[in-house]
Amino acid sequence: MPNLPTTKTVALMCAVGVGAMSCGGPKPPPRPNVVLISIDTLRPDHLGCYGYRRNTSPEIDEIASSGALFEQHITSAPWTLPAHTAMFTSVPDSVHGVTSPIGKRLAEEFETLPESFQKAGYSTAGFFAGPYLHPAFGLGQGFDQYIDCVNTVPDEALDADNQWSMADPVLRASHHGITNEKVYDQWKTYFEKAGANAAGQDDEPFFAFVHLWDVHFDFEPPPPFDTMFDPDYTGPYTGRDFFTDPRINAGIPERDKQHIISLYDGEIRWTDGFIGKIRRDLESKGLWENTVVVITSDHGTELFDHGAKGHRTTLFDELIHIPLIVHFPRSVVGGKSYPQQTQMIDLGPTLRDLVGLPPVAITMGESLAPLLRGEVRTRASSPAISELYDVGRELRSLRTESAKLIHDSTAAQGKTWFDLTTDPDEKNPRNLRAIDRSRELDKQYVEAQTWILQGLQRRPAGPASADVPSEIHRSLQSMGYTGGEDEDQ
Numbered sequence: 001m002p003n004l005p006t007t008k009t010v011a012l013m014c015a016v017g018v019g020a021m022s023c024g025g026p027k028p029p030p031r032p033n034v035v036l037i038s039i040d041t042l043r044p045d046h047l048g049c050y051g052y053r054r055n056t057s058p059e060i061d062e063i064a065s066s067g068a069l070f071e072q073h074i075t076s077a078p079w080t081l082p083a084h085t086a087m088f089t090s091v092p093d094s095v096h097g098v099t100s101p102i103g104k105r106l107a108e109e110f111e112t113l114p115e116s117f118q119k120a121g122y123s124t125a126g127f128f129a130g131p132y133l134h135p136a137f138g139l140g141q142g143f144d145q146y147i148d149c150v151n152t153v154p155d156e157a158l159d160a161d162n163q164w165s166m167a168d169p170v171l172r173a174s175h176h177g178i179t180n181e182k183v184y185d186q187w188k189t190y191f192e193k194a195g196a197n198a199a200g201q202d203d204e205p206f207f208a209f210v211h212l213w214d215v216h217f218d219f220e221p222p223p224p225f226d227t228m229f230d231p232d233y234t235g236p237y238t239g240r241d242f243f244t245d246p247r248i249n250a251g252i253p254e255r256d257k258q259h260i261i262s263l264y265d266g267e268i269r270w271t272d273g274f275i276g277k278i279r280r281d282l283e284s285k286g287l288w289e290n291t292v293v294v295i296t297s298d299h300g301t302e303l304f305d306h307g308a309k310g311h312r313t314t315l316f317d318e319l320i321h322i323p324l325i326v327h328f329p330r331s332v333v334g335g336k337s338y339p340q341q342t343q344m345i346d347l348g349p350t351l352r353d354l355v356g357l358p359p360v361a362i363t364m365g366e367s368l369a370p371l372l373r374g375e376v377r378t379r380a381s382s383p384a385i386s387e388l389y390d391v392g393r394e395l396r397s398l399r400t401e402s403a404k405l406i407h408d409s410t411a412a413q414g415k416t417w418f419d420l421t422t423d424p425d426e427k428n429p430r431n432l433r434a435i436d437r438s439r440e441l442d443k444q445y446v447e448a449q450t451w452i453l454q455g456l457q458r459r460p461a462g463p464a465s466a467d468v469p470s471e472i473h474r475s476l477q478s479m480g481y482t483g484g485e486d487e488d489q
Helices: 007-015 058-065 080-089 113-119 168-176 180-199 254-284 344-355 438-458 470-478
Strands: 033-039 068-074 123-128 145-148 206-212 291-296 324-327 336-343 384-388 395-399 403-408 415-419
Touching: 033 254, 033 344, 058 254, 058 291, 058 324, 080 113, 080 344, 113 123, 113 206, 113 344, 123 180, 180 206, 180 254, 206 254, 254 291, 291 344, 324 344, 336 344, 336 384, 395 438, 403 438, 415 438
Parallel strands: 033 206, 033 291, 068 336, 123 145, 123 206
Antiparallel strands: 068 324, 291 324, 384 395, 395 403, 403 415
C-alpha cells in the first residue's frame, strides 16, 4: 500500500502552492475544444468577407468579423485527397506521398492532427461526405469516430469481389447528392454527448472535423438557393453534371455561364446556413467562447476563368487559393485580417499551439498562433508550394505574395511565371529571364525543391500500399477519377 500524505504534509503543499486546485486555489480554465470545418471546393473570392459582391456567406462573414481572416492562404493541391492529407500531416504532398489514389494511402507512422488531440485525451470525431476522405486512404487515423455520412464507398464494397465495378452510381451520387443535412445530423448526434462532456465539470474537450461537400459540383442547391442569385434565368443550362457534360463549356454564352456561377453561389449560401447551426449548437452549451473554430477548404474550382471548368487540372489561383478563418475569443485577437501569405501545412502547427499541445516531430508548416494572439505584430510571408502529380499532370508551383512560378515537367518550356501584382488573374505567362525578377523566383523554387528533399529524408515513412481493392480502382477510373481524365474530388 502506498504511503499517504499526512495532514502536515498537505498543509505544506498548500503553503507552497502545490496542488492548488485541491487546496482551494483557482481552477485552471478548461481546455479548448476544436471544430475544424472544411468546405470542399470553396473559393474565397465568392465569400462576402473576402469582398464578394453577393451575399453568399452571412454566417461565415459574421464569424470572420470577430475572428481572424487570412487573405492569401494557399492549399497544397487542387483536389481533395492530397490536400486533406497535407492538412492532417502538415507536410507537402511530395513528402506525405499521397499524390494519387492508385495504390497509396497515408503511412501510419505519420502523427496526424487528430492523433495529436487523441493522444492529449480529447474525444475525436470526423464526419465526411466525399469519397476521397474514406479511411481506405489513411485519413481516419486518430479519430475515435470517423463517419462516412453518405456511404459513398460502402464498407461491404471494400471486400466484395468484382462487385464494386457495378457500383458506379454510388460515386456518381456523390456529385448528385445533397449531403449537408446528413453531415450535420451526424455532427449533432456526436455533439449532444461530446458537448455535454465538454461543458461539464470534468476536463473532457473534443476535436471535431466537419467536411461539408455540397459546394463541390454538381451545382444543384435545393430551393430557395437554386434561384436566389439568378431568379430570372430561363435558359437551358443547369448545374447537373457540371464537369462531365460537354455542353457546359467556356464557349457557351456569357449569360449561361453566369447562371452556372449563380448556382455555385447558391451552394455556398446553402452550406453557410450549416455553419450557423454549428455555431448555435456551441452557443447552446456555452462552448462558443472556448472553442477554436476554423473555416477553410481543400481547394477551389475553375468557373471558366482560364477557359475550362472543375479542378485537379491546373495550379492557377482559382484552384489553390482557399479561405482560412480562425475564431477563438479566449486567445485570438478578433476582427483582424492578415495579408501575409500562409500555407495549408501551417494549420496543424497553429491548432496545436493555440490549445497548448506540443509540436510533432515531423512538420514543415509554421504556427500562426503568435500572430493570432498578438504576440508578434507581423510575420514574413512564406513561399507556398502546390503540386499536382496525377491524371497525367506533373505540376509544381511556387507562389509568393507577388509572383508565381509553375513548373510543368511534361512541357517543353518547363517553367513559366506570372507577375501577380500586374496580372492577378494569371492571363499572361512569362518566360524565365536572367535579367528580371524571375531569376530570384527561380532561385526560390530551387530552394523549395531542396526543402522538399530534406522533408523526404526526415519523413517517418513513404506512402503505404492502399487497401482499396482493384475493383474500386477500376470503378474510380471508369468515372474519370484516377487517371486519364481532367477531374477529381
